[in-house]
Amino acid sequence: LxxxxxxxxxxxxxxxxxxxxxxxxxxxxxxxxxxxxxxxxxxxxxxxxxxxxxxxxxxxxxxxxxxxxxxxxxxxxxxxxxxxxxxxxxxxxxxxxxxxxxxxxxxxxxxxxxxxxxxxxxxxxxxxxxxxxxxxxxxxxxxxxxxxxxxxxxxNSPTDYAEAQRKQYRRRRDQFIEGFSQLGWHLTPPRAAMYIWDQVPRRYADAGVFAKEFFKETGVIVSPGSAFGSHCKNFMRISMVIDETRIARLFEKVRASGFKFG
CATH class of the missing domain: 3.40.640.10 (Type I PLP-dependent aspartate aminotransferase-like (Major domain))
Structure with missing residues (x-):
């Protein structure tokens, strides 16, 4: 654009x-x-x-x-x-x-x-x-x-690398979806790419407010949807670019914080 x-x-x-x-x-x-x-x-x-x-x-x-x-x-x-x-x-x-x-x-x-x-x-x-x-x-x-x-x-190389990439992001996606589901936040699994995109918890009217509070209480960063267009103020993006070990630590921090999604 x-x-x-x-x-x-x-x-x-x-x-x-x-x-x-x-x-x-x-x-x-x-x-x-x-x-x-x-x-x-x-x-x-x-x-x-x-x-x-x-x-x-x-x-x-x-x-x-x-x-x-x-x-x-x-x-x-x-x-x-x-x-x-x-x-x-x-x-x-x-x-x-x-x-x-x-x-x-x-x-x-x-x-x-x-x-x-x-x-x-x-x-x-x-x-x-x-x-x-x-x-x-x-x-x-x-x-x-x-x-x-x-x-x-x-x-011109074999396609094994691309398949390994897909499997890696699939594992990360499933780990994020399952982890947040256990905490009461049910996200829609993406069909492709390396991002999870969904609406913020219902008690928040604005993704920017949610992102600030989530970071303040847990130390975890998500991207508010307002950065991606005028129709996205109630949405947020999670990027799946960290490995499974760091994702597990992320959920340890969220659970320890007691952050409420409901």
């Missing part, structure tokens, strides 16, 4: 509701919004929501793109982090017409723990990619070649 605002684009947000599985309801936008659309940005799975979009979500997006003449941009940075066994993350490029109507971005940062290396790739509409290359050529000189070759080697 930052790039869109720098380009002075008019950003129209689609609210993602828990009752809809945090998936877009395209009917939320009026006909006039679609008539003026140039791009539709979709990001599944994403930060902070661990939801996963199925192919019908992308199919409808492509139908709208064809009808209203805009481009679908799919950010699939968490493509390898599906937490449901045997359920790979869908790609818009699986659908007919996607290569003409869409581009899809991938990153080494999440699935391969290469955050900070700023390495990724894009596929889809050839003309759009060619235009992107022209713009990027005037912005930088690309990444250090050794980093690019490392990425290429990873893509």
């Amino acid at each position: 930052g790039a869109a605002k720098i380009g002075e684009a008019n950003v129209v947000e689609l609210p993602l509701r828990p009752e809809n599985g945090y998936l877009p309801d395209y009917d939320d936008l009026p006909h006039s919004a679609w008539e003026h659309a140039k791009f539709l940005f979709l990001n599944y799975p994403n930060n902070p929501i661990g939801a996963a979009a199925e192919l019908p979500v992308y199919k409808k997006a492509l139908e709208l793109a064809e009808k209203y003449d805009f481009i679908v941009v799919s950010d699939l940075a968490y493509s390898e982090l599906s937490l449901e066994p045997g359920t790979p993350t869908p790609s818009i490029m699986q659908l007919p017409g996607a290569k003409e109507l869409a581009v899809e971005f991938h990153s080494f940062s999440k699935s391969y723990n290469m955050a900070g290396w700023r390495l990724g790739w894009v596929l889809g509409n050839p003309q759009i990619i060619a235009d992107m290359v022209k713009i990027k050529a005037n912005m930088d000189f690309s990444q250090f070649m050794a980093i690019q070759r490392t990425g290429a080697d990873i893509l």
